[in-house]
């Protein structure tokens with residue numbers, strides 16, 4: 293819309309060349325301008341990116357740990373699943389906009405709360421996928437273990453876990469995308485800039501106030517980069533663990 | 547009372563699931579150590595159920611199942627089951643799959659490796675020992691499955707249509723190999739099959755089951771001694787037994803339809 297307006301104004305000559313260019317910069321800066329803004333703002337952007345990365349890593353790792361733990365609990369008994377699962381869903385269905393103030397009241401604003409939001413946004417896919425994997429173990433293989441007199445622990449370690457691994461990893465991959473998003477959203481809702489703790493989300497709000505679009509795009513680029521980094525790492529681990537045997541990682545031949 | 551070398555005795559054995567009609571009824575069978583018993587019968591007559599009872603995977607409803615003269619109370623170390631599908635762990639190499647039962651029994655790594663090496667060679671898979679199941683043909687997978695069962699040197703081996711999914715040539719080859727292995731490492735076998743030819747070639751006795759409820763309809767002795775070679779497959783005795791078993795089986799199928 294706005295772009296159309298500008299072009300119209302420009303055609304009628306009611307805007308000077310420079311005015312038009314300024315407006316263009318606000319709406320759609322050139323990549324070079326984004327790069328310039330990144331360089332200019334690097335003393336703000338990089339510490340902020342570091343803070344966000346830290347929160348996302350903590351959130352992501354907790355999502356893996358707690359998600360896995362919950363999945364083991366849920367898959368170990370039907371009763372436990374029925375009583376626990378609805379509550380996990382409750383947490384997952386409350387929009388973060390509503391959940392965030394509650395977290396802020398309980399835990400106070402700050403980096404730790406940002407990590408909590410990152411965790412809350414990313415743990416569910418791990419729970420859901422891993423539970424699915426742990427409870428869909430091949431029946432014939434379970435019987436094989438029964439005939440072999442395997443103990444409960446052996447069954448879990450040597451059969452249920454490896455069988456659930458591909459499911460678990462696909463949950464982790466979704467979490468890898470969500471954890472940085474959660475950290476940035478958390479930054480906006482429960483973060484604080486005090487003591488240089490502000491993250492990318494916080495900066496984005498500042499840049500929005502300054503109408504510094506190139507810097508906003510720089511924030512977006514950093515967020516993307518973080519997501520790619522996380523997913524890339526998970527892809528690599530997935531390849532390491534699955535490429536020998538799992539259909540998803542087989543490369544056609546061989 | 548117990549005959550000295552009867553390893554398995556089934557006495558008026560019956561099985562029903564829930565409140566339903568009997569799946570198996572009044573099965574009486576006494577099997578001596580070293581026998582090779584085949585079960586043939588119409589689909590659904592309870593052959594797999596019978597093996598599963600022997601393996602302790604499902605309970606006995608009525609009558610008695612005795613192994614070495616006693617009712618087994620838990621899965622036995624000296625009994626192993628080969629399933630219809632190869633049922634291998636996809637994430638484990640051939641060697642690791644073969645070692646699995648020993649690993650679950652807590653045998654030390656050195657013992658496991660030594661035994662696995664020997665058995666992998668016995669089933670002719672030494673060149674494939676480090677491959678993953680997905681890199682094997684159907685016949686090779688079945689060999690691994692048999693090697694895995696043999697790794698614990700079972701006295702009793704239960705085989706539920708192990709070669710059902712294989713082509714005739716591979717099946718014949720594996721039949722011959724199975725007998726060769728049994729020469730070296732003797733076990734008592736309970737073998738379920740849909741192939742009469744396979745049953746005649748392998749067994750000391752063929753148990754023909756009828757269905758609804760599953761009962762023993764006929765027992766056919768195969769007196770030919772071991773080792774059995776390809777010549778046995780071409781002998782008049784073989785064809786005679788083939789005809790008798792087929793006829794008996796046909797009668798069962800006819801009645802149930």
Ligand SMILES: Nc1ncnc2c1ncn2[C@@H]1O[C@H](COP(=O)(O)OP(=O)(O)OP(=O)(O)O)[C@@H](O)[C@H]1O
Pocket residue numbers: 563569588589590591592593594595596
């Ligand atoms: N867990 C179970 N619960 C209820 N019924 C069962 C169960 N397992 C088997 N049955 C029934 O018992 C009967 C015998 O089944 P079984 O698998 O032993 O047949 P089978 O002789 O092995 O047949 P096939 O040759 O097709 O493999 C079938 O009617 C089947 O429906």
Ligand SMILES: [Mg+2]
Pocket residue numbers: 593594595706
């Ligand atoms: Mg069956």
